[in-house]
Amino acid sequence: MDMREPGALRPDEELVAAIRAGDSDAASELVGRHFRAAYAVALALLGNRMDAEDVCQDAFVRALERIDECRQPDRFVFWLLQIVRNRSHNARDYRRVRSGPSLDDVDAAGPDDPVRSAARGELGERLLAALAVLTPVQREVVLLKDLEGWDHRAIAHALGISEGMSRQHAFNARRALREALGPGALEDHSHE
């Protein structure tokens, strides 16, 4: 008997098992659940939203098509993020080859796209510009921590670094962001 409370989230391993049986609702739920983490990593590595979104889509498609290769379904998100990182590196290399915008260019989405333009604001633009001064790993850490809300243990596992190093990257990244954006900018007091 399923003792889960009504409305409780199904764990990842249950969703993965359902996807293996062909359940498209489970696929939608899993993509929606982990989109932001995947987007944070892709954005950190690519530096612009349009490419990050494209890479996320490709990574999710690849992950779902090869779901049988996910050996630890309860750790699906870490497996997914590895795919996102690989795809991001490939996209970055491809962009270099075709001499497109550099890695750290700010958002290159077309100005005539009303949906994307509406989603971006001046603040978002400033943030992207500020993030560009960080190293890729600093961006990954600070986005996973402050945008997605992960703890340092999970971040360390996802990035293959120690917890201490994750904390150090977060500290350095925030200090650099504060310098780039000005004192008091974007401090999050929602938790107080």
Place this chain on the structure above:
Amino acid sequence: MNDDRDRFDLSALDDPAARLRTVNAVTARVDRVLRARRERGPQVWLALARWRVPVLAGATLVAIASLVVIVRVQPVVAARRTDAASAGSASTLAQAAGVPASVANWVETGTPPPAANAFDLSGGR
């Protein structure tokens, strides 16, 4: 280096529209694969693949146990064969019944075994 105190509000980078677009696009792109999975049903080989580690571990344990039994039993069997061969003139029935060779010889010839063999007859007690 307090994480919560220093936390930045990066919600301006969040993009709910991108999330929705991604969910819809991914679902559409994997629909064919998922439908094929539904039609194919559960696959036996996948279930077997998931059980391959415990099956291999069990097979290894059985192999080790078999090896131990063989190593321990082989000398006993060899000793019994030696006993049977040394019985020489003992009757086939006595041999088959597992009677010690000296006793079988005693029964057959009516000659009691020498005192030196008495220890063997008592079973080593």
